[in-house]
Amino acid sequence: MRRIKRTGRGACHLALVLWATFVLGGAAHAEAPDALDRLLASFAQVEGFEAQFREEKHIALLVAPLVNEGGVHYARPGMFARHTRTPERKSLVVRAGKVEFGTAAKGERVDTAKNPLARQVVDAYLGLVGGDR
16 A cells, blocks of 8 residues: 655645646636636536546647646535646545545645645635636
């Protein structure tokens, strides 16, 4: 069984990742409020979903983009997972007030009941994918 280390640094990293995702959703709202309203209304009707993703990050200092591929899973009322397959296997799992993230070799856990910042970020993200404004 994998040992999970508890640390405040990990909570900050988690908060940053979830915040960036949430802010990007907010940018879409500013550009197309009707489209966002329709999207959120459709999210509110879904009990869960599973999707595959491919991200490309273009950074000026790099010749080629960084590419991540994996899958995301969501189930009401507050279970979310993002598993990256390439270039490195990593996971972020939210369930039962706990957030676990890391690789097979090293993982961390954040109890959101003990970390108000992490709780706010997780609640905001789950609210977004759950269809709440």
